[in-house]
Amino acid sequence: MNIKENIIKPNSEAGSGRVKQYVLSKGRKVTQITTFCPDIIGPGPAHIYVIEDEALIMVDTGIPTHMAKKIFYYWRNQPIPQKVKDLPDDYSETELITGLKAAGYSLKDIEFIIITHGHPDHYLLGNTIVEKSRARVSSHVMDTDRICNPWAISKSVFEGRPRYEAFGMPLPKSSAYEYHKEAVQESFSLSLTVDYPIAMDGFLSLDGLQSDFIRVKHSPGHSPGSICLGIGSEEDEERILICGDVLLYPITPHPNDLVTYLRTLDNLKQLEKIVLSLPAHGRNIRDFYGRIDFLKKHHRSRLEFTYNACRKPKTPWEIASTPQYFDVFVDPAKFNPMAGNEAFVHIRLLEMAKGLCRSNIAGGVHYFKNTGERFDHVYRRILEIIDDGSSTVL
Ligand SMILES: [Fe+2]
Ligand SMILES: [Fe+2]
Structure with missing residues (x-):
């Protein structure tokens, strides 16, 4: 790769705070600032990007540290490590401001914020930034x-609770009401007004800005409105893709809709000249095309495992909590929505391909059983569903 890269500031002991810069054509810089977000229980430190275009553009905002503690530990009834408990409420905000300064910017310089997708670790710090910068916000x-x-x-x-009950997942002791009270109190003021919704792919076009450097690529499947941003002008032989949570390494992104996600992987593979993919969490991806292939194989093997596990009727939670099914250890006795959803999206696709059927519902919990045919045959039908761009999901 010929794109110059340089670490301006290393991570602190908390595993975040790093500032890394990439220099593209005409000296335009893309800066990566890493801010606190829990790993193991969460996706790991959140990378925020600053792109020098005609205006200075921030991509994602990270999450206020007190909200990260609430969402990842308290609301999920998980023990919080002392070193996380001790972090000040504005820790990630301070990391962002310090990182901007180290790269030669300040919050006031930010004119636009683009949110890669609507998950809390990507936009909850947005209001704080808007207040201090008057930046305008865009998302798909x-x-x-x-x-x-x-x-x-x-x-x-509220939506999740009955769904997780149907998975057979143990729910936290606190009642839905207690949950709701907490969520309302803590998150109400953190919603973010989107000034410019994005509906079209192509060069970024915002009020007063027509980019010839940043291209939007709608990449649904992790969330309905996930976007990737291709960075590089027409003449650049090497381009960067800022990919939000669509591609991650070493963890694998959790799809909200697996068919759509696998189609997105196929679409992204058609992009040319990508020499580096910059994700929202984890390590930067140097082998973009190889990572896509890996993720496709990974989901094939999770589909196969799920299919075989349903030789006898199984609940989504029984599959999710099978050792080594999920990226991290899943305690069968503990609430873990990410693991439960991961099993369920694989079940859903197998069901669409008529490889699994809902065998029975007992005590509100749903059980799934396979048809007994060879997995290869089921997988062939899955590939047909993915390849058939005209097929819709209902
Ligand atoms: Fe996400
Ligand atoms: Fe994320």
Whole structure:
């Protein structure tokens, strides 16, 4: 890779705070600032990007540290490590401001914020930044309901509970009401107004800005409105892809819709000249095309495992909590929505391909059983569903 890279500031002991810069054509810089977000229980430190275009553009905002503690530990009834407990409430905000300064910017310089998708670790610090910078906010229209809606987090808590019960997942002891009270109190003021919803792929076009450097690529499947940003002008032989949570390394992104996600992987593979993919968490991806292939194989093997596990009727939670099914250890006795959803999206796709059927519902918990045919045959039908761009998901 000929794109110059340089570490301006290393990570602190907390595993975040690093500032790394990439220099593209005409000296335009892309800066990566790493801010606190829990790993193991969460996706790990959140990378925020600053792109020098005609205006200075920030991509994602990270999450306030007190909200990271609430969402990842308290609301999920998980023990919080002392070193995380001790972090000040504004720790990630301070990391962001310090990182901007180290790169030669300040919050006031930011004119636009683009949110890659509507998950809380990507936009919850947005209001704080807007207040201090007067930046205008953009995201894909398909995720604006999550980002703009003050009740989005409390809604997802309410929506999730019966769904997780149907998975057979143990629920936290606190009642739905206690959950709701917490979510409303803590997250209401953190919703973010989206000034410019994005609905089209192509060069970024915002009020007063027509970019010839940043291209939007709608990449749904991790969330309905996930976007990737291709960085590089027409003449650049090497381009960067800022990919949010669509591609991650070493962890694997959790799809909200597996068919759509696998189609997105195929679409991204058609992009040319990508020499580096910059994700929202984890390590930067140097082998972009290889990572896509890995993720496709990874989901094939999770589909196969799920299919074989359902030789006898199984619940989504029994599959999710099988040792080594998920990226990290899943305690069968503990609430873990990410692991439960991961099993369920694989079940859903197998069900669409008529490889699994819902065999029975007992005590509100759903059981799934396979058809007994060879997995290869089921997988062939799955590939047909993915390849058939005209097929829709219902
Ligand atoms: Fe995400
Ligand atoms: Fe994320």
